Amino acid sequence: MREIPEVIEVLELRQSYGDYEAVRGVSFTVRRGELFALLGTNGAGKTTTLEVVEGYRPPTSGSVRVLGLDPYADGPALRRRTGVMLQEGGFFKELTVRETVDAWRRFTGRARATADVLGRVRLDTKAGTRVGQLSGGERRRLDLALALLNDPELLFLDEPTTGMDPEARRTTWQLVRELRAAGTTVVLTTHYLEEAQQLADRVAIMDAGRITAAGTVAEVLSGRRSRITFPLPPGAAASDLPRLPGADLAVQGAAVSYAVARTAPALAVLHEWAGSRGVELDGIEVRQASLEDVFLALAADRSAVPGERGASPT
Numbered sequence: 001m002r003e004i005p006e007v008i009e010v011l012e013l014r015q016s017y018g019d020y021e022a023v024r025g026v027s028f029t030v031r032r033g034e035l036f037a038l039l040g041t042n043g044a045g046k047t048t049t050l051e052v053v054e055g056y057r058p059p060t061s062g063s064v065r066v067l068g069l070d071p072y073a074d075g076p077a078l079r080r081r082t083g084v085m086l087q088e089g090g091f092f093k094e095l096t097v098r099e100t101v102d103a104w105r106r107f108t109g110r111a112r113a114t115a116d117v118l119g120r121v122r123l124d125t126k127a128g129t130r131v132g133q134l135s136g137g138e139r140r141r142l143d144l145a146l147a148l149l150n151d152p153e154l155l156f157l158d159e160p161t162t163g164m165d166p167e168a169r170r171t172t173w174q175l176v177r178e179l180r181a182a183g184t185t186v187v188l189t190t191h192y193l194e195e196a197q198q199l200a201d202r203v204a205i206m207d208a209g210r211i212t213a214a215g216t217v218a219e220v221l222s223g224r225r226s227r228i229t230f231p232l233p234p235g236a237a238a239s240d241l242p243r244l245p246g247a248d249l250a251v252q253g254a255a256v257s258y259a260v261a262r263t264a265p266a267l268a269v270l271h272e273w274a275g276s277r278g279v280e281l282d283g284i285e286v287r288q289a290s291l292e293d294v295f296l297a298l299a300a301d302r303s304a305v306p307g308e309r310g311a312s313p314t
């Protein structure tokens, strides 16, 4: 059989709950072996989109193909090949971790050994603990273990690291990287923009039911301005600060921040200005635009122009 490079094809997906349209014409593709991250504000429609792609609900309109199948009509066939970590997994609190995994294994063909999956998510020491007594981050890891039971070729992770401490988050990132290196296609949503920046081959930013920016992280960041920041030097006033070529200046208290298109000419002017005044630019930092900057800029654009919902996806 010909290998289809697109594992997921979503075209003009719309999804309504009663009168409320939560997803308003979303299109994207996910290729085999890549990690695709859906980002966006609370209520943007990420979970709704995932639920349609996972086959839990039929689309109100538009088309969705996953592994060449119709995810809703071909649900059972799809579920054998996919793993799903819901945003809010439901567990029986009275069961232990081991009993929970064992229960799920009975419904899963080709299931991995319980000890094996618990080891992968570093929950082996909690096997005898009741699920109701797990911490929030541990419960997310149990969710992840269940999603990995059938060695899925396509894995959906809805906010996989919410509630995890920084170390558990990094362990999870490492696991996701290993899965991807082994050929698993991964679709995740996250509010941790660093997570997307670290893991994703491509991202889509959703806002109010639409995709407002999409592409590789580099593409989404291209054309975004870098930031030069430093504390206002002692003896200098905000009004003394120089204008920099193609830059916007913001001063909040003693914090100076320039948004610049090109850093070298901007730094040259700053250097000259500091030299001529005999002040130091201690604590100066130059930072490339991050996904967080894009995210905040898109949100600011929306609140600045009522009714405008940003650009169409690229």
Ligand SMILES: Nc1ncnc2c1ncn2[C@@H]1O[C@H](COP(=O)(O)OP(=O)(O)OP(=O)(O)O)[C@@H](O)[C@H]1O
Pocket: 017, 020, 022, 040, 041, 042, 043, 044, 045, 046, 047, 048, 049, 087
């Ligand atoms: N079952 C439902 N019935 C009615 N409205 C719903 C339902 N599920 C979600 N919504 C609404 O649809 C919108 C999109 O919700 P969704 O859960 O897809 O957002 P999200 O992007 O995943 O947000 P978050 O980042 O908070 O998880 C929200 O306004 C939400 O209130």
Ligand SMILES: [Mg+2]
Pocket: 046, 047, 048, 087, 158
């Ligand atoms: Mg959600």
